[in-house]
Amino acid sequence: EVQLVQSGAEVKKPGEFLRISCKGSGYSFTSYWISWVRQMPGKGLEWMGSTYPSDSYTTYSPSFQGHVTISADKSISTAYLQWSSLKASDNAMYYCATFSAGSPFDYWGQGTLVTVSS
Amino acid sequence: EIVLTQSPGTLSLSPGERATLSCRASQSVISDYLAWYQQKPGQAPRLLIYGTSSRATGIPDRFSGSGSGTDFTLTISRLEPEDFAVYYCQQYRSSPPGFTFGPGTKVDIK
Numbered sequence: 001e002v003q004l005v006q007s008g009a010e011v012k013k014p015g016e017f018l019r020i021s022c023k024g025s026g027y028s029f030t031s032y033w034i035s036w037v038r039q040m041p042g043k044g045l046e047w048m049g050s051t052y053p054s055d056s057y058t059t060y061s062p063s064f065q066g067h068v069t070i071s072a073d074k075s076i077s078t079a080y081l082q083w084s085s086l087k088a089s090d091n092a093m094y095y096c097a098t099f100s101a102g103s104p105f106d107y108w109g110q111g112t113l114v115t116v117s118s
Numbered sequence: 119e120i121v122l123t124q125s126p127g128t129l130s131l132s133p134g135e136r137a138t139l140s141c142r143a144s145q146s147v148i149s150d151y152l153a154w155y156q157q158k159p160g161q162a163p164r165l166l167i168y169g170t171s172s173r174a175t176g177i178p179d180r181f182s183g184s185g186s187g188t189d190f191t192l193t194i195s196r197l198e199p200e201d202f203a204v205y206y207c208q209q210y211r212s213s214p215p216g217f218t219f220g221p222g223t224k225v226d227i228k
Contacts, residue, residue: 033215045155045163045206047217059214062119095162102212104153106174108162 002026004034004096004109011115012086019082020112022096029077030054035105036070036081037095050099051079086116120145120209122220130228137194139223141207146187153208154183154192156201157222163206167192194225202227 007021022034035050049060053072060070072079079096094112097105121144131137141152150170155163165174167183170190180195194201207220 035215035217044222045157045208045219047219050215050217059216061216099210099215101215102149102151102210104151104165104168104208104210104217105155105163106165106168108164111162 002098002107004098004107006094006096006109006112009113009115011117014088014116014118015085016116017082017084018086018114019080020094020114022079022081022109024077024079024098027098030074032098032100034072034079035097035099036068036079037097037105038064038092039095039111040092048081048094053077053079086114088116088118090114090116120147120218122207122209122218124205124207124220124223126223127221128224128226130226131197132228133197133199135197137192137197137201137225139192139194139205139207139225141185141190141192141220143188143190143209147190147209148211150186151210151212152183152185152190153210154181155206155208156203157206158203166205197225201225 003025033050036048038046048064049070051058051070053074069082096109098107123142125140152170154167157163171183204222204224206222209218
C-alpha cells in the first residue's frame with residue numbers, strides 16, 4: 001500500500017527556520033516525483049514545486065521560487081519542504097503528493113498544519 | 119502560465135440530482151492533461167479523473183469527465199451523500215513538471 005506520512009503540526013514565530021517532512025512507503029521512492037501543495041485557511045490548492053528523488057532535480061512554481069526549498073533524501077525515502085525565515089503569511093496546511101511524469105497527483109499525505117504567530 | 123476558472127463557485131443540489139461542474143482554461147490544455155480532485159473538510163484531496171476522462175482507481179462510475187482544448191466538465195450523474203465536497207480541476211504538464219489548480223467548486227446540500 002502506498003503511503004505518504006507527513007510530520008506533525010508546527011507552531012513557529014516569524015523569522016524562524018522550519019523544515020517539514022513527507023516519508024514515502026509501499027512504492028519505489030526514487031521512481032516517482034513528489035510535490036508540495038499549499039492550502040491557506042479556507043482557500044484553494046496551490047502547487048509549490050516538485051522534486052525527483054532519484055537525481056534531486058527540483059522545479060518550483062514561480063510564486064514560490066526563492067521562498068522555500070524542496071529536497072529529498074532517497075536513503076530514507078523522505079522529502080522535505082523548508083523555510084529559512086517564516087512569515088505570518090506562511091500559515092497554511094501543506095500537503096505532499098506523488099506523481100509520475102505526465103500524470104497528476106495520485107497519492108497524498110495527510111497534511112501538515114503550519115502556524116506562524118508572534 | 120495557464121489560468122483555470124471554475125464555475126459555478128457553489129452548486130446547491132439534492133441527493134440523487136445530477137451535478138455539472140465546469141473548468142475553463144485561459145489557453146488550450148496540451149494533451150488533455152486535465153484532472154479533477156475531490157476534497158472533503160479536514161481531508162487531503164483525492165484524485166477522481168485524469169487525462170480529462172479517465173477515472174482513477176476506485177472511483178465510482180457516477181463520476182465522469184469530458185472536454186477538450188479549453189473547456190472541461192466533471193459530471194456526477196446522481197449525487198450520493200458522500201459527494202458533497204469541494205472539487206478542483208488541475209492542469210498538468212510533463213516536462214518540466216508544472217501544475218495549476220482552479221479555484222474550486224463547492225457542491226453543497228440544497
